[in-house]
Amino acid sequence: MKEEVAKIIDKIRPSLQADGGDVKLVDVDDEKGIVKVKLLGACQGCPMSTMTIKNGIERVLKEKVPGVKEVKPV
Template identity: 45%
Template sequence: MKEKVLKVMEEIIRPQLAKHYGDISLVDVKDNVVYVKLLGACSGCPSARFTIEDVVLASLQNEIPSIEKVELVQEVSSELLDMAKKILRKGE
C-alpha cells in the first residue's frame, strides 16, 4: 500500500502543493490510515487542515478507495508546544 500512496503523492498531490511552495512527506501507512508531514509553506499553514482533507485525502481516496483517513503528524513534540504555551501566557 505504501508504494501506491507514494505514487499518488508524487504524481498528483506534490504538484498541487508545489504551486503554493509546499511539499509533503509520507510518515507511515497503518490500517488504511495515512500519516503525513506537510513541508515548506504548507508546514504550519492555517489552512493545513483543509489541505489534508480537500487535497491529500480526496486525491488518495480517488486513487486508493480503501484509504479511510489522513493524519497530519506534528513536527513539534507536544511537550515543546506545552512549554511554549506556558511561556507565551506569562506575557499576557
C-alpha cells in the same frame, strides 16, 4: 498499499510545491487504512493545512487507493 499511496502523493506534490510547500509520506497503516503525512515549507503551520490534508490529499487518496480511510498530519 504504501507504494500506491507514494505514487499518488508524487502526483499531488507539484501542486503544493507551486505554492511553496511540500508533503512527505511518513507512514501507511494497511490494517487501519490510515496514511500519515507531514506538510513542509509554506504548508507547514498554514491555517489552510487541515483543508489541504482533508479536502485535497485525503480525497484524492480515497478515490485512487482502495483501503485508504483517513489521512492524518504528523
